[in-house]
Amino acid sequence: MTGRALSSDWLKIRGKGIWFLVFLAPIGLTAMQALNFGLRLDYLKQQYGDNLWGGLLNNVVVFVPLALMLGATILSSMIANVEHEQGSWKQLLALPIPRTAVYLAKFMLACILLIVSSLLLTVGVVGLGLVLGFDASEIPWTDTIRLGLLPLAGALPVLSLELWLTMVTKNQALPVTLGIILAVMGMFSLSISPYFPLAWAQMAWNGPHSWMYAGMGIGMGLLIMLLGMIHFSRKDVA
Template identity: 80%
Template sequence: MTGRALSSDWLKIRGKGIWFLVFLAPLGLTAMQALNFGLRLDYLKEQYAGNLWGGLLENVIVFVPLALMLGATILSSMIAGVEHEQGSWKQLLALPIPRPAVYLAKFLLACMLLIVSCVLLTTSVVGLGLIFGFDVKDIPWAQALKLGLMPLAGALPVLSIELWLTMVSRNQALPVTFGIVLAITGMFSLSLSPQFPLAWSQMAWSAPNPYLYAGMGVALGIMIMLAGMMHFSRKDVA
């Protein structure tokens, strides 16, 4: 059932600008570092002489948690907005597909789109390093793949909350505003506590044990997703 709903959702997002957003975020972050390194290449090569690739990744990761939380907010709104704009919730929920399957399909769709964006970020950053003449033999593939995926795991609670709010609310202004507030708060969350959930996206990269924070993010994200699924299953959606 979830597979059928997911296939339908893939078709619905065509021509909605969602793929533009998926590509825009990683390419935008890469362009920022292209400008940064392009203007200060000699200085940065001297500063990171012992680890050029590591220096590039560290410059990119500063912006990744914010981009992920904002991306989760906007993607959730756009995915739910397809049904809200067309007024098709009643028709969709009248189909012989359980409500939990409908909700899970949209959650999986959002996760898959963000994963695509993260993989594109890795590809773009590696390509940027090669353009600047970094040694191809020194590419830290494991770290490059973690660049987006580990912070995404830590940011999963934000995606779950935003999908919940956008799915049950026809007016998208409040969920989107709340998501922006969460993203901005996440930028300063490490000053509060590493245990604060909004800090987990950053800690999933920078902590001595990043897998702990990535795992906590996934666990809390799934718990929030299940709570949202239960609420959606019982709520009348116009």
């Protein structure tokens, strides 16, 4: 059932600008660092010495949690709006597909789109490093793949919360505003505590136990997703 709902959602997002957003974030972050390194290449080469790839990754990852949380907010709203704008919730939920399958399919769609965006960021960063003349034999493949995926795991609670709110609320102003606030708060969350959930996207990359924070993000994200699924399955959606 979930597979059928997911296949239907893939068709629905065509021509909705969602794929543009998926490509926009990694291209934007890569372009930002292309400008940064292009203007200060000699200085940055001296600063990072023999670890040019590490320096590039550290410059990129500063903006990744913010981009992920904003992306999760906007993607959730756009996915939910496919049904809200067409007024098709009643028709969709009248089909012989459980509400839980409908909700899970949209959650999986959002996760897949963010994973694709994260992997595109990996490709963009590697390509930028090669263009800048970094040694191809020294590409830290593990770290470049971790660059987007571990912060995404840490940011999963925000995605789950935003999808929940956008799915059950026709007016998207409140959930989108909340998502922007959470994304901005996430930039300063380490000053509160590394165990504060909004800090997990950062700690999943540079924390002393990065996999632990990624796991905490996945665990809380799935818990919020389950709560949202239960609420959605019992709520009348217009």
